[in-house]
Amino acid sequence: MELGAGAGAGAGPGARGGAESGRVLLLLMGSGGGGPGRARRGGAEAEVAPSPGAGPGGPEPRSPPAPDYEALPQGAAVSTHMLAGAVAGVMEHCVMYPIDCVKTRMQSLQPEPAARYRNVLEALWRIARTEGVWRPMRGLNITATGAGPAHALYFACYEKLKKTLSDVIHAGGNSHVANGAAGCVATLLHDAAMNPAEVVKQRMQMYNSPYQRVMDCVRAVWRNEGAGAFYRSYTTQLTMNIPFQAIHFMTYEFLQEQLNPHRQYNPGSHVVSGACAGAVAAAATTPLDVCKTLLNTQESLALSSNISGHITGMANAFRTVYQVGGVTAYFRGVQARVIYQMPSTAIAWSVYEFFKYILTKRQEERRAGK
Numbered sequence: 217m218e219l220g221a222g223a224g225a226g227a228g229p230g231a232r233g234g235a236e237s238g239r240v241l242l243l244l245m246g247s248g249g250g251g252p253g254r255a256r257r258g259g260a261e262a263e264v265a266p267s268p269g270a271g272p273g274g275p276e277p278r279s280p281p282a283p284d285y286e287a288l289p290q291g292a293a294v295s296t297h298m299l300a301g302a303v304a305g306v307m308e309h310c311v312m313y314p315i316d317c318v319k320t321r322m323q324s325l326q327p328e329p330a331a332r333y334r335n336v337l338e339a340l341w342r343i344a345r346t347e348g349v350w351r352p353m354r355g356l357n358i359t360a361t362g363a364g365p366a367h368a369l370y371f372a373c374y375e376k377l378k379k380t381l382s383d384v385i386h387a388g389g390n391s392h393v394a395n396g397a398a399g400c401v402a403t404l405l406h407d408a409a410m411n412p413a414e415v416v417k418q419r420m421q422m423y424n425s426p427y428q429r430v431m432d433c434v435r436a437v438w439r440n441e442g443a444g445a446f447y448r449s450y451t452t453q454l455t456m457n458i459p460f461q462a463i464h465f466m467t468y469e470f471l472q473e474q475l476n477p478h479r480q481y482n483p484g485s486h487v488v489s490g491a492c493a494g495a496v497a498a499a500a501t502t503p504l505d506v507c508k509t510l511l512n513t514q515e516s517l518a519l520s521s522n523i524s525g526h527i528t529g530m531a532n533a534f535r536t537v538y539q540v541g542g543v544t545a546y547f548r549g550v551q552a553r554v555i556y557q558m559p560s561t562a563i564a565w566s567v568y569e570f571f572k573y574i575l576t577k578r579q580e581e582r583r584a585g586k
Contacts, residue, residue, distance in 0.1 A: 296576060300371065300567075301368045301369075305564065308564040309356075315336060318333070318352070323548045324515060331424075355430065358416045365409050370405060378395055381398055382394040382395075390473070392466050392469065397462075399466075411446065411449065412447070414453070414508075418512040449511035459497075468493040486566045489565065490563075490565030491561060498557035502546070502553050508533075
């Protein structure tokens with residue numbers, strides 16, 4: 217992800233590219249007639265071709281500098297971010313889907329005796345043994361369908377706003393306020409696209425779910441509860457995801473400054489930063505996630521404590537969680553949530569940065585070939 221410039225935090229793509237060119241030019245001019253100079257780029261030294269006339273054979277051709285993957289081509293930036301984000305989102309949700317299924321069940325306020333689990337591994341083993349090997353994957357298709365466009369909007373919006381806000385708040389540098397604000401706005405678009413898929417997915421993940429297929433669940437919810445049911449948890453999801461993403465992005469960008477200050481493509485730093493950012497944000501927002509799960513699933517046993525018949529709104533969900541399970545109920549499934557989010561965000565960032573790097577490299581190669 218591009219962070220801003222310069223030696224410490226990195227500048228925006230264009231500014232950093234210009235600064236790098238300027239440093240190389242100064243080194244070339246300063247090398248005089250002596251042999252090849254060396255330029256430091258991204259923390260490593262690189263050979264710089266000698267200046268014209270320096271050697272006995274006259275000028276030597278210079279090889280063009282390797283493209284900086286953060287310096288995305290102007291016309292392709294949005295499409296690159298959207299494609300990379302879509303692939304990252306689908307990969308993230310597909311790989312971690314069985315853990316997500318366990319998380320949903322462990323957040324149940326009054327689970328059936330057969331659906332009470334001590335930990336994530338025991339839950340996966342019992343679900344596969346008693347309900348079938350493929351049971352933890354039920355609902356994956358609707359999740360993958362929603363994750364593609366949701367994450368495409370999410371990353372494209374984040375990258376654009378982060379650069380724009382950073383230039384306003386801290387011109388030529390990195391702003392954690394800009395990173396957090398960009399993550400919050402990107403979440404509005406992501407959740408608008410993803411919320412209906414979340415409702416269907418979580419209902420299919422619950423123990424003894426009556427739905428075998430996605431369309432059966434969609435038709436039943438539409439017929440019995442109306443179209444509004446698909447967005448019943450939207451405000452709660454935003455209330456959860458806005459602080460989650462603010463913490464997530466700020467932690468990720470902060471760790472990138474420490475582990476990858478030159479903002480090169482570095483898979484190890486992307487994985488570590490993503491995992492740590494996901495863990496911190498997940499633990500901090502677990503109470504809100506419990507309420508969101510209750511709103512999505514409308515758990516039947518919990519409904520008996522609610523006079524209105526349906527649990528609507530965040531305040532109602534918070535009261536119901538407390539009435540049913542007390543303060544500790546707000547942290548149901550925190551272990552599963554952290555275990556899910558750590559590899560999930562690590563996968564999302566590493567896949568996103570990888571595809572951004574590959575797509576940018578191809579764009580530069582095509583431009584160089586013209």
